[in-house]
Amino acid sequence: MDLDPARDYAEGEGVLFTRSKELLLRAQNAIERSLVEAPIVSTYVRRLVNNSMGQILRVGQAASIWPLHLGIACCAIEMAAMGASRFDAERLGILFWSSPRQCDVLFINGTISRKFAPRLRMLYDQMAEPKWSMAVGNCAISGGPFFEGYNTVLGADQIIPVDVYVPGCPPRPEAMLFGLIKLQEKILMQRPDFLGTGIRQELARETGAQ
Amino acid sequence: MAAPMLPPGAPPLPVSTLPPAPECVELATRIESAWKGKVKSVRAMNPLNPGIQAEKNVFVAFESETGAMPAFWKWLRDKEKFDHCSVVVAIDHMDRIEVKHLLFSYTTHITVETSAMCDRMDPEMPSASLAWRGANWLEREQFDLMGVKFIDHPDLRRVLLPDDWIGHPLRKDYEFRQAGEWW
Numbered sequence: 001m002d003l004d005p006a007r008d009y010a011e012g013e014g015v016l017f018t019r020s021k022e023l024l025l026r027a028q029n030a031i032e033r034s035l036v037e038a039p040i041v042s043t044y045v046r047r048l049v050n051n052s053m054g055q056i057l058r059v060g061q062a063a064s065i066w067p068l069h070l071g072i073a074c075c076a077i078e079m080a081a082m083g084a085s086r087f088d089a090e091r092l093g094i095l096f097w098s099s100p101r102q103c104d105v106l107f108i109n110g111t112i113s114r115k116f117a118p119r120l121r122m123l124y125d126q127m128a129e130p131k132w133s134m135a136v137g138n139c140a141i142s143g144g145p146f147f148e149g150y151n152t153v154l155g156a157d158q159i160i161p162v163d164v165y166v167p168g169c170p171p172r173p174e175a176m177l178f179g180l181i182k183l184q185e186k187i188l189m190q191r192p193d194f195l196g197t198g199i200r201q202e203l204a205r206e207t208g209a210q
Numbered sequence: 211m212a213a214p215m216l217p218p219g220a221p222p223l224p225v226s227t228l229p230p231a232p233e234c235v236e237l238a239t240r241i242e243s244a245w246k247g248k249v250k251s252v253r254a255m256n257p258l259n260p261g262i263q264a265e266k267n268v269f270v271a272f273e274s275e276t277g278a279m280p281a282f283w284k285w286l287r288d289k290e291k292f293d294h295c296s297v298v299v300a301i302d303h304m305d306r307i308e309v310k311h312l313l314f315s316y317t318t319h320i321t322v323e324t325s326a327m328c329d330r331m332d333p334e335m336p337s338a339s340l341a342w343r344g345a346n347w348l349e350r351e352q353f354d355l356m357g358v359k360f361i362d363h364p365d366l367r368r369v370l371l372p373d374d375w376i377g378h379p380l381r382k383d384y385e386f387r388q389a390g391e392w393w
Contacts, residue, residue, distance in 0.1 A: 115372045150379040150386055151371065 046195060054192020061104070061130065062093075062184040068103040068123065069096040073110025075137040075170040082173035094180060100126040105183065106160070109170075111139040111146050112153040124160045132163045132187070134179055137170050144169060230254035231266045234320060237290065238268050244285070248278035266320045274306075274327045276335045280362075282324070283313070283341040291317045295342035298349050300356040302382045307333045309358055311345070328358060337363040355380040 071079065083089050083096055097103050100123050112120060124133065135156045138144030143154040156162055163186060166179040216223070234254035241252050250273045257265035272279055286292040297312040307328045314321050326335050337360035338345040349360045350369040357378035360366060368375060377384055 115370075148386070150384070 050192050050194045054194040057194050058188055058190060058192060062187040064093045064095075065105050065132075065180060065183065065187075066095050066097045066103050067105040067107045067134075068100050068127070069098045070107060070123065071109065072112070072116070073137075073139060075109035075139070078170045078173050079107060079109050079136070079176060082176045087173040087177060089177060089180070092177070092180065092184070100124075101128060103127050104131055105180075106131070106133040107136055108133065108140040108156040108160075108162075109136040111144065112156060112159070113151045114153060115151070117153050117159050120156070121159050132183055133160055134164045134166060134183065135162045136166045136176060136179070137168060139169075141165050141167060224258060226256035226258045228257050230256055231320075233318060234266050234268050237318075237320060237322075240290075241268070241270060245278065245282060248272075248275070248282070250275075266318075268320060268322045269325070270322060271325045272327075274329075276326045276328075279324065279326060279338075280336045280340065283311075283338050286313060286322060287341050291315050292320075292322060293317075293342075295338055295345040295348065296321075298338070298345060298352050300352040300358050300380075302330075302356065302380070304330070304382060306330055307356060307358060309333075309335055309352065311338050313342075333358045334361055335359075336361050339363055354378070357381065 070076075081087060083094070100106075104127075106124055106127060108120065124131070133156070135141050139146060139152075140156045143149070143152045146152040147154065153159065164179045164183050166175050168175055171179075231254070238252045238254040241249060249270055251269075251271045253269045253271075255265075255267035255269055257267075259265060270282075272282075292313045292315045294314040294316060295311060296314045297310075299310040299312070301308040301310070307330050309326050309328060311324045312321055313324070328335050333356070335358065337349055339349055339360070340362060346363070346365065347369055349358075349363055350365070350367060352358045353360065353363075353366055354368045354370050355378055367373070371379070379386075
């Protein structure tokens with residue numbers, strides 16, 4: 001079905017949108033038209049949509065944290081215990097996933113060697129926004145017992161931004177769950193960003209675009 | 211062999227008075243008769259604990275004349291049924307580097323330890339990976355961390371550290387970076 005951008009489709013006209021391209025085209029037309037016709041109302045509408053739908057989106061994000069299934073060292077054993085039946089992280093919506101493209105949280109659980117550091121950065125870059133990261137265990141926080149090693153990166157925050165630190169050698173599964181709950185609180189406290197304007201502004205600041 | 215240096219206050223090393231296993235003594239005499247003049251010293255080690263299969267050890271020292279080592283390894287593999295190179299060790303003695311190959315036989319359960327001394331400035335010695343292909347990565351590790359160059363090694367690259375690493379970090383005079391110096 002071809003859409004006519006100039007035409008104003010009436011409500012309930014029976015238009016069945018099967019392709020996302022057409023839906024996007026229609027939404028873009030509606031937004032542009034509202035900007036031209038009523039800019040002040042449009043701003044209010046945007047704010048209203050952002051504040052109302054953003055809350056729902058934040059709750060959804062906090063209730064479905066998917067960490068990357070990445071085990072570096074012995075803290076990964078505790079991470080496995082956290083996901084297993086006794087502590088059962090999935091009751092909080094925490095599901096381990098094996099592809100960084102669909103993940104929200106990067107669990108850094110172990111010593112980061114200098115050879116692994118570029119790979120970890122690549123994994124973090126492959127994750128889609130919005131994304132968070134957790135440094136689990138003393139190695140990922142500061143190098144831990146391998147602080148004086150010739151091959152140790154002194155903490156994950158030397159490579160990627162870290163949201164939550166969970167100390168311990170290794171931390172117990174309850175501590176990791178507590179860290180994840182703290183991350184949920186952090187997600188719930190974030191400014192609502194339903195329309196993605198914050199991300200767009202951030203990207204513009206990074207790339208220097210107007 | 212010089213006595214190993216112990217830190218002050220450490221308990222003395224245990225000295226075994228048990229006799230070595232008879233098959234170790236037989237292997238040592240066979241090595242002595244077959245490799246006379248090429249091997250500096252052969253010794254059947256005294257076991258510390260009786261009745262353990264892994265305690266059947268024979269120590270073979272080549273000192274700095276390492277030319278006969280490939281033939282010796284092939285002789286061990288073909289004639290004495292030593293079918294496993296379990297460990298390759300390099301020790302930094304500050305004036306020389308000692309390289310040890312631990313060779314194990316699954317039929318007789320004897321471990322033969324060959325020892326060679328290398329020059330510390332330019333450590334070179336023959337490679338055991340032509341006799342046992344499993345020694346390939348073990349020798350690459352020693353090249354990576356101690357800088358021992360194994361002649362005739364098929365693929366002598368770094369295995370643990372990144373390729374652009376400078377120096378060999380398990381040498382005793384390796385300069386460590388200070389905390390927070392990089393990154």
